[in-house]
Amino acid sequence: MDTLLLSRIQFGANISFHILFPTITIALGWMLLFFKLRLNATGDRKWMDAYMFWVKVFALSFAMGVVSGITMSFQFGTNWPGFMETVGNVAGPLLAYEIMTAFFLEAVFLGIMLFGASRVKPWVHTLATFLVAFGTTMSTFWIIVLNSWMHTPQGYELRDGVVFATNWFDIIFNPSMPYRFVHMLLASGLTVAFLIAGISALRMLWGDKGEDVKSALRVGIIAAAALIPIQILAGDMHGLNTLEHQPAKIAAMEGNWETGPNTPLVLFAIPDQAARENRFEIGIPNGASLILKHKASGVVPGLNDFIAQDGTVMHPRVAPVFFSFRIMIGTGVAMLLLSWTGLVLLRKYGAGHMPRLPLYAFCAMSFSGWIATLAGWYTTEIGRQPWLVQGVLMTKDAVSDVSAGMVLGTLIGYLVIYATLIVAYIGVITYLARKATKGESTPNRGYPRGGEANVTALQPGE
Amino acid sequence: MDMFGDPAVWLPWTFAALMGLSILIYVVLDGFDLGVGLLMPLAGEDEKDRLVASIGPFWDANETWLVLAVGLLLVAFPPAHGIILTALYLPVFVMLVGLILRGVSFEMRAKAPITQKRMWNSAFFAGSLMASLSQGFMLGMYIMGLTWKLPNIAFATLTAVFLTVGYSFIGAAWLIWKTEDQLQRRAIRWAKGGIWGLVMGIVAISVATPFVSTRIFDKWFSLPEIFYLAPLPILSGALVAFVWWQLSRLPLQNDRWSWTPFAAAIALFSLAYGGMAYSFYPYIVPEKITIYDAASAPESLFIILIGTLFVLPAILGYTMLSYYIFRGKATALRYN
Numbered sequence: 001m002d003t004l005l006l007s008r009i010q011f012g013a014n015i016s017f018h019i020l021f022p023t024i025t026i027a028l029g030w031m032l033l034f035f036k037l038r039l040n041a042t043g044d045r046k047w048m049d050a051y052m053f054w055v056k057v058f059a060l061s062f063a064m065g066v067v068s069g070i071t072m073s074f075q076f077g078t079n080w081p082g083f084m085e086t087v088g089n090v091a092g093p094l095l096a097y098e099i100m101t102a103f104f105l106e107a108v109f110l111g112i113m114l115f116g117a118s119r120v121k122p123w124v125h126t127l128a129t130f131l132v133a134f135g136t137t138m139s140t141f142w143i144i145v146l147n148s149w150m151h152t153p154q155g156y157e158l159r160d161g162v163v164f165a166t167n168w169f170d171i172i173f174n175p176s177m178p179y180r181f182v183h184m185l186l187a188s189g190l191t192v193a194f195l196i197a198g199i200s201a202l203r204m205l206w207g208d209k210g211e212d213v214k215s216a217l218r219v220g221i222i223a224a225a226a227l228i229p230i231q232i233l234a235g236d237m238h239g240l241n242t243l244e245h246q247p248a249k250i251a252a253m254e255g256n257w258e259t260g261p262n263t264p265l266v267l268f269a270i271p272d273q274a275a276r277e278n279r280f281e282i283g284i285p286n287g288a289s290l291i292l293k294h295k296a297s298g299v300v301p302g303l304n305d306f307i308a309q310d311g312t313v314m315h316p317r318v319a320p321v322f323f324s325f326r327i328m329i330g331t332g333v334a335m336l337l338l339s340w341t342g343l344v345l346l347r348k349y350g351a352g353h354m355p356r357l358p359l360y361a362f363c364a365m366s367f368s369g370w371i372a373t374l375a376g377w378y379t380t381e382i383g384r385q386p387w388l389v390q391g392v393l394m395t396k397d398a399v400s401d402v403s404a405g406m407v408l409g410t411l412i413g414y415l416v417i418y419a420t421l422i423v424a425y426i427g428v429i430t431y432l433a434r435k436a437t438k439g440e441s442t443p444n445r446g447y448p449r450g451g452e453a454n455v456t457a458l459q460p461g462e
Numbered sequence: 463m464d465m466f467g468d469p470a471v472w473l474p475w476t477f478a479a480l481m482g483l484s485i486l487i488y489v490v491l492d493g494f495d496l497g498v499g500l501l502m503p504l505a506g507e508d509e510k511d512r513l514v515a516s517i518g519p520f521w522d523a524n525e526t527w528l529v530l531a532v533g534l535l536l537v538a539f540p541p542a543h544g545i546i547l548t549a550l551y552l553p554v555f556v557m558l559v560g561l562i563l564r565g566v567s568f569e570m571r572a573k574a575p576i577t578q579k580r581m582w583n584s585a586f587f588a589g590s591l592m593a594s595l596s597q598g599f600m601l602g603m604y605i606m607g608l609t610w611k612l613p614n615i616a617f618a619t620l621t622a623v624f625l626t627v628g629y630s631f632i633g634a635a636w637l638i639w640k641t642e643d644q645l646q647r648r649a650i651r652w653a654k655g656g657i658w659g660l661v662m663g664i665v666a667i668s669v670a671t672p673f674v675s676t677r678i679f680d681k682w683f684s685l686p687e688i689f690y691l692a693p694l695p696i697l698s699g700a701l702v703a704f705v706w707w708q709l710s711r712l713p714l715q716n717d718r719w720s721w722t723p724f725a726a727a728i729a730l731f732s733l734a735y736g737g738m739a740y741s742f743y744p745y746i747v748p749e750k751i752t753i754y755d756a757a758s759a760p761e762s763l764f765i766i767l768i769g770t771l772f773v774l775p776a777i778l779g780y781t782m783l784s785y786y787i788f789r790g791k792a793t794a795l796r797y798n
Binding site (some may be wrong): 052055056059060062063066067068069071072073074076077078081082084085088089090091092093095096097099100101104105107108109110111112114115117118119120154164165168267281399400402403410413414417421424427428431432 | 532561565
């Protein structure tokens, strides 16, 4: 394999590992604020218990997100120097604003949020919690602005092959930004909703009868059931936006080779790029035309339109985009079915008497948000290829001239570490759940404010 | 934009200064928490938690200064960013892995089953060591002009060791300030054991830098510059003597002066850093590319600068708030 492909895999591995944790912390920050506000409003101990359990998951996820994020800031220079050299005038200010308005805010107030409860007034602690959640969301905003600009660039001009910003409003509010931003925030919300529901279900299966677990399960299911329809709608609108600006990506997602009307919706196929056709295709007649153009005679773009005169392929590799898209949709449908079933069961049985089978299902779906989020990002990012910045900069023109062996060696190093850490991460979350479940048997499970009682059993930083 | 003269001159200068400041703040702040990580194996099992507790509320924000420094290099001097980081590909990788290990084990050591705690403690130390060594190595390579030749690598290995020991010194100085009783007395011993790293590092860099380039040599050893610059080494020497004297008489009653080794360590790092900055200016890639050649378009820099003027004071403000809230001796980390 050459440096280009290896660098792409390495960047993909790094950013995939990284995005797992922000996806959790963005929405979990707001969820913690919700727990805290419920506690302030009701004074009910269960909200404190829920907060204390999930703040540990938050702290762990946040640390993982920070350290994997540092890697990202270096990857631009080590592997993709051409990126900043060409579009640095646009990407630079956006990244700078992310660091300055978001990273410091969340990092500093995280310390106060985690360890400052006994040192500051309650309202200051609530404010710190809010600022952390706000910081993660700001961070999402800026990075999505930059990413969206790479898909739908505008507000710039090219001088000697280098991009210069001409209109910052156009750059920030580029056509795909609102859709991508909403889609990502909802993805984070769903990831956290299913994580909370799943881990709470796990604790109930292990025999935890705490009020905090029941409430968390209820909150998780209701949030999931409320967000998933909005997400499906937002995803559909994002798709139509992509059709307008990146038709080659849509063609690859649909697995459609020839432009034309009455295009079927391909449910399953194995795209064969060499033969430029689908094998084992199962489709719904007129389906893609109906979804994308809202009429059976609607013309849907085909991949064969994106072959240059000299035969250069100007569309992404079809199979990865095609399959990632289907994995995302499949996970989304499973989320819809399970969360709405959960809602019905919640009304019928209440959170405390939920049958075991749906609890198992929620357990199994604990990390489904990760799968859908990664699949969605693979769809959109691989779908942009061969462009790094659509129509402006090709990926192959941005890669560094580091030797392939060096990239491969470090890639293997990263992969080993990432695999170990993901296992450790999931292991610790289940361990925390197990420990919290056991803790239920002790009658006094108090968290005195500022007092020293009852905390001897806690480890520092726990 | 034209208020201060040609924006293609003052904007790159301003950004070089901002980036330099971020790197210095990073070296001091993450220096002490990396240093605390390096001291972990020397601490008793019961003391390790206190070591971690002393940096708990801060380490996250400390590392953000690295992101800001690299971010400024990235946004203000894109070609230099590419050249420097491509040349330092391997040490950057080692540093990143070290920082990942460190950050993760910081959380894991407290949350994973108690049987794994030793393992995560080791990972915390290993991560700190990898990050410190690679940063020192990169410093050496940078001074030697970023070329992978054997003498350069040998020098970089030397600076790697010195910076690591220097970090352990500032970490120990931090602990003298933030801990008490027996642990504080041990920290004083560690500081005595580590100060040579910083001194040797400063000496090695001061000796080597002028011989790498005649330009730097002339900047230091010509009249009248040599008189303006004389306070730098003299002050550094005085500070080292002061630290040594303090370490020999601490701890004092009522914990008086316990903050002085840390303050002196900051001053020493800053002086050494200032000297280096003076040597390399105006080059950002040593002897190859100046900050003026490498700078982004003035329009883009200006947009960032406006934001910086509003945001940086706020960042400094709430960073100080955080250090104020967690003032005094370190206490056990608790979420409630």
